[in-house]
Amino acid sequence: MEVHNTMVQAAAVFPTYRNTTPIQRAEFLEKIGVEIEALGPDLIQTAMRESNLPEARLLGERGRTVNQLKLFANLLREGSWVEAVIDSAQPERTPPRPDLRKMLVPMGPVVVFGASNFPFAFSTAGGDTASALAAGCPVVIKGHPGHPDTSAMVFGAMQKAAQACNLPTHVVQHIAGSDFALGQALVEHPETKGVAFTGSLHGGMALVEYARNRKVPIPVFAEMGSLNPVVLMPEKLEQEAESLAKQLAASATLGMGQFCTKPGIVLGVDGEAMDHFIRTWAGEVPSIGVAPMLHAGIHKNYTVGLEKALAQPGLGLLGQTAAEVSGIQPKAALALVDAETFMQNPTLHEEVFGPYALIIKCKDAAELGQVLQALEGQLTLTLMATEADLQKNPALVQSATEIAGRVIVNGVPTGVEVVASMTHGGPFPATTDSRFTSVGSDAIKRWARPVSYQNFPQSILPEALQDGNPLDIWRTVDGVFSK
Amino acid sequence: MEVHNTMVQAAAVFPTYRNTTPIQRAEFLEKIGVEIEALGPDLIQTAMRESNLPEARLLGERGRTVNQLKLFANLLREGSWVEAVIDSAQPERTPPRPDLRKMLVPMGPVVVFGASNFPFAFSTAGGDTASALAAGCPVVIKGHPGHPDTSAMVFGAMQKAAQACNLPTHVVQHIAGSDFALGQALVEHPETKGVAFTGSLHGGMALVEYARNRKVPIPVFAEMGSLNPVVLMPEKLEQEAESLAKQLAASATLGMGQFCTKPGIVLGVDGEAMDHFIRTWAGEVPSIGVAPMLHAGIHKNYTVGLEKALAQPGLGLLGQTAAEVSGIQPKAALALVDAETFMQNPTLHEEVFGPYALIIKCKDAAELGQVLQALEGQLTLTLMATEADLQKNPALVQSATEIAGRVIVNGVPTGVEVVASMTHGGPFPATTDSRFTSVGSDAIKRWARPVSYQNFPQSILPEALQDGNPLDIWRTVDGVFSK
Numbered sequence: 001m002e003v004h005n006t007m008v009q010a011a012a013v014f015p016t017y018r019n020t021t022p023i024q025r026a027e028f029l030e031k032i033g034v035e036i037e038a039l040g041p042d043l044i045q046t047a048m049r050e051s052n053l054p055e056a057r058l059l060g061e062r063g064r065t066v067n068q069l070k071l072f073a074n075l076l077r078e079g080s081w082v083e084a085v086i087d088s089a090q091p092e093r094t095p096p097r098p099d100l101r102k103m104l105v106p107m108g109p110v111v112v113f114g115a116s117n118f119p120f121a122f123s124t125a126g127g128d129t130a131s132a133l134a135a136g137c138p139v140v141i142k143g144h145p146g147h148p149d150t151s152a153m154v155f156g157a158m159q160k161a162a163q164a165c166n167l168p169t170h171v172v173q174h175i176a177g178s179d180f181a182l183g184q185a186l187v188e189h190p191e192t193k194g195v196a197f198t199g200s201l202h203g204g205m206a207l208v209e210y211a212r213n214r215k216v217p218i219p220v221f222a223e224m225g226s227l228n229p230v231v232l233m234p235e236k237l238e239q240e241a242e243s244l245a246k247q248l249a250a251s252a253t254l255g256m257g258q259f260c261t262k263p264g265i266v267l268g269v270d271g272e273a274m275d276h277f278i279r280t281w282a283g284e285v286p287s288i289g290v291a292p293m294l295h296a297g298i299h300k301n302y303t304v305g306l307e308k309a310l311a312q313p314g315l316g317l318l319g320q321t322a323a324e325v326s327g328i329q330p331k332a333a334l335a336l337v338d339a340e341t342f343m344q345n346p347t348l349h350e351e352v353f354g355p356y357a358l359i360i361k362c363k364d365a366a367e368l369g370q371v372l373q374a375l376e377g378q379l380t381l382t383l384m385a386t387e388a389d390l391q392k393n394p395a396l397v398q399s400a401t402e403i404a405g406r407v408i409v410n411g412v413p414t415g416v417e418v419v420a421s422m423t424h425g426g427p428f429p430a431t432t433d434s435r436f437t438s439v440g441s442d443a444i445k446r447w448a449r450p451v452s453y454q455n456f457p458q459s460i461l462p463e464a465l466q467d468g469n470p471l472d473i474w475r476t477v478d479g480v481f482s483k
Numbered sequence: 484m485e486v487h488n489t490m491v492q493a494a495a496v497f498p499t500y501r502n503t504t505p506i507q508r509a510e511f512l513e514k515i516g517v518e519i520e521a522l523g524p525d526l527i528q529t530a531m532r533e534s535n536l537p538e539a540r541l542l543g544e545r546g547r548t549v550n551q552l553k554l555f556a557n558l559l560r561e562g563s564w565v566e567a568v569i570d571s572a573q574p575e576r577t578p579p580r581p582d583l584r585k586m587l588v589p590m591g592p593v594v595v596f597g598a599s600n601f602p603f604a605f606s607t608a609g610g611d612t613a614s615a616l617a618a619g620c621p622v623v624i625k626g627h628p629g630h631p632d633t634s635a636m637v638f639g640a641m642q643k644a645a646q647a648c649n650l651p652t653h654v655v656q657h658i659a660g661s662d663f664a665l666g667q668a669l670v671e672h673p674e675t676k677g678v679a680f681t682g683s684l685h686g687g688m689a690l691v692e693y694a695r696n697r698k699v700p701i702p703v704f705a706e707m708g709s710l711n712p713v714v715l716m717p718e719k720l721e722q723e724a725e726s727l728a729k730q731l732a733a734s735a736t737l738g739m740g741q742f743c744t745k746p747g748i749v750l751g752v753d754g755e756a757m758d759h760f761i762r763t764w765a766g767e768v769p770s771i772g773v774a775p776m777l778h779a780g781i782h783k784n785y786t787v788g789l790e791k792a793l794a795q796p797g798l799g800l801l802g803q804t805a806a807e808v809s810g811i812q813p814k815a816a817l818a819l820v821d822a823e824t825f826m827q828n829p830t831l832h833e834e835v836f837g838p839y840a841l842i843i844k845c846k847d848a849a850e851l852g853q854v855l856q857a858l859e860g861q862l863t864l865t866l867m868a869t870e871a872d873l874q875k876n877p878a879l880v881q882s883a884t885e886i887a888g889r890v891i892v893n894g895v896p897t898g899v900e901v902v903a904s905m906t907h908g909g910p911f912p913a914t915t916d917s918r919f920t921s922v923g924s925d926a927i928k929r930w931a932r933p934v935s936y937q938n939f940p941q942s943i944l945p946e947a948l949q950d951g952n953p954l955d956i957w958r959t960v961d962g963v964f965s966k
Binding site: 095395454 | 498563570583591695700702859873880887898900902903905911916932936938939940943962
């Protein structure tokens with residue numbers, strides 16, 4: 001009943017909210033950022049208590065979240081994201097060509113399932129919410145049970161912002177609870193028009209299944225994690241085996257490995273440099289510091305997943321955290337496997353969310369290429385390479401772009417910039433639809449659909465499509481891009 | 484086995500084809516058009532024999548098909564469709580911001596299921612094929628069994644064009660056959676990355692089901708028809724009841740009603756003008772000329788669908804073709820129902836593909852609004868309205884844009900312009916994904932996904948993302964749209 005009332009309210013405010021001006025929505029998003037900051041140290045303390053994340057990290061993440069809201073506010077102020085296209089009438093043609101104009105319009109109420117690993121940036125007022133609100137869609141947030149108080153506080157800030165901006169109360173709503181049926185009811189409700197999710201393959205696919213079985217199926221954008229392969233190319237490995245090992249050891253255990261873009265597998269060709277790389281990384285592992293994971297559920301999944309991985313035949317453990325761990329602290333781990341064993345065992349292709357990485361030793365470059373071909377879709381793929389390495393291996397560079405949504409040269413995949421050029425997405429099972437991203441300004445496109453207006457009088461057309469271009473946006477008019 | 488070999492070949496040419504230049508692909512598309520025209524009267528005669536469509540219509544459709552290929556060729560020559568975005572590195576920032584660049588890349592082999600009602604424009608070398616080839620995806624065409632010889636001839640023209648352009652033979656392939664299992668095998672093959680379909684709800688949803696049950700689900704863009712509601716607004720109806728009736732009588736039976744955008748239901752408020760409208764249209768029906776339908780299957784579906792519709796309680800037949808019909812000639816029909824009966828009977832919401840329309844008489848404007856709310860997603864919605872009608876009813880105009888992909892003022896929905904501003908799409912069940920269109924230049928976006936390139940050396944970046952902008956395309960560079 002709570003779900004039904006909530007979704008009906010969301011649908012009821014849609015006609016009002018979709019008709020707000022871009023500036024009104026921009027001001028709303030900015031105001032949400034202001035209200036979140038106004039929660040001050042209380043919010044940070046609450047999030048620390050609920051997520052076990054350190055203060056500095058949460059301060060940074062709060063900043064990132066506010067900037068993300070500003071990114072979408074700027075996108076709205078600039079205005080061209082609606083992709084306005086105008087093709088003028090040609091009354092003299094046989095048959096006469098009508099006046100035809102097109103722009104993106106919001107889809108309707110969106111349900112957002114927050115992630116636990118970013119209690120601000122990928123949760124209540126995170127990128128999914130910000131992009132849907134920017135598009136003109138009312139949002140219903142399913143608060144993550146891992147940080148209920150944090151979520152409630154952030155939602156409170158959003159309510160204040162809505163009030164300050166004279167927007168209807170129900171433009172954002174929040175439902176708390178850890179009951180699985182709650183999520184199902186939200187996805188299945190007829191007034192729900194789209195769903196955003198960040199989390200596990202299992203969780204994401206459950207939502208997809210609910211969405212598919214509706215009378216009217218709806219799009220679910222689920223970001224479901226990734227192995228984020230790192231490829232050590234020969235010249236680079238030869239030159240920098242040691243520093244690469246140290247860099248990856250740090251990236252794989254940063255924040256206890258609780259990032260969707262944690263490097264989970266590392267590929268290299270057998271040889272002296274590779275052995276040096278392996279020894280160096282193995283030497284780093286025992287001394288890696290420990291901290292509690294986000295919550296007991298994640299710690300349990302990590303422990304079970306790691307145990308399962310390490311029990312696979314042919315897998316060798318290279319090192320583990322030496323310190324005693326207690327409570328929900330994880331032991332970081334590094335393992336080694338040969339390429340053939342990896343390719344034959346699907347269990348080794350499953351993400352282990354936490355501070356664990358697997359090194360895959362290949363006999364030669366051809367076998368390394370085969371491993372890449374055998375991989376499923378990924379959020380990121382990293383090439384540790386000299387320019388000559390890349391120039392000599394165009395097929396490998398190309399296959400990297402076919403596997404992943406983001407290909408990185410000489411960097412770690414952790415760290416996802418919130419910019420227009422970001423793709424946080426990728427082929428299945430990294431996400432449910434490789435044509436979209438959940439980070440960066442294009443995340444808004446998940447929640448908008450094109451509508452063509454044929455022979456509309458000027459007075460009835462949306463401003464974005466009127467002759468005078470009152471919004472001063474970039475448009476394609478009779479094939480010419482102009483402002 | 485044929486399916487397996489075909490899809491493996493398609494996958495094998497993908498690395499070559501995706502690396503062709505935009506100009507090469509533009510020349511290929513143009514050459515396909517030239518080769519289709521070179522088939523001359525033979526092609527038209529073959530299509531006439533197989534589809535029962537008249538010569539003039541097929542000549543027009545051939546022109547439209549060639550123009551459609553040119554539209555995508557022009558899109559490629561212009562080049563900005565890849566949506567290139569560049570955000571420069573900020574090495575001085577803490578942490579340093581990497582160089583990040585993004586563009587659209589092709590998804591991989593696409594399977595196209597041609598439609599029978601447009602043997603050229605929505606079939607073998609139609610919009611689905613043209614848009615996928617433009618994106619850089621190899622295409623496998625499942626020839627429609629309604630026009631096998633036409634399809635084979637057009638495919639021959641495509642092969643000639645591929646050869647003339649020095650492209651690999653398997654960049655386009657063709658599989659003939661009416662076996663249902665063939666379509667299933669094509670959608671289920673692991674090398675298939677996307678599917679295009681135009682046809683019935685039943686057929687489209689079968690393909691969707693196959694695609695969902697794959698280990699790796701893939702997007703199916705299925706255009707599955709529509710009722711294309713027409714709303715008669717009061718002032719307009721008052722002024723032009725008679726001419727509206729004649730215009731709609733012609734549109735609903737044009738080409739024996741065999742268009743996805745045929746006006747299938749017409750809504751108006753009870754009164755003298757409405758009665759005049761109904762009488763006039765009813766008077767037109769008996770004298771409507773007859774012609775054979777596309778094929779026996781469509782004729783049978785029409786006969787069965789019409790019988791089922793007319794048997795629904797509360798439905799009144801207003802008129803039918805007076806002439807004797809024979810073979811696969813249909814009887815055009817017009818029926819009347821009151822709004823309440825319509826809203827309560829889901830059978831009346833099903834498309835009857837052929838020369839049939841249903842007039843829905845509403846008690847008042849409020850009830851008319853309720854009917855709109857009760858409708859499923861539509862390709863088009865037409866408002867017959869004076870400017871004052873529209874100005875007085877903003878909520879109705881808005882709900883029209885929520886129901887349909889294209890909203891038309893004072894025109895008939897038949898006639899789908901192939902331009903950038905076209906949306907041939909709409910909410911489910913009109914299509915499987917309201918965020919895309921199958922007609923117009925944006926149809927290419929169904930087959931492309933964004934990839935971000937992080938910290939790539941200039942020499943390895945695709946041309947579209949290189950500093951010097953060698954392709955001279957519009958790009959977003961550090962937030963500024965420029966060329």
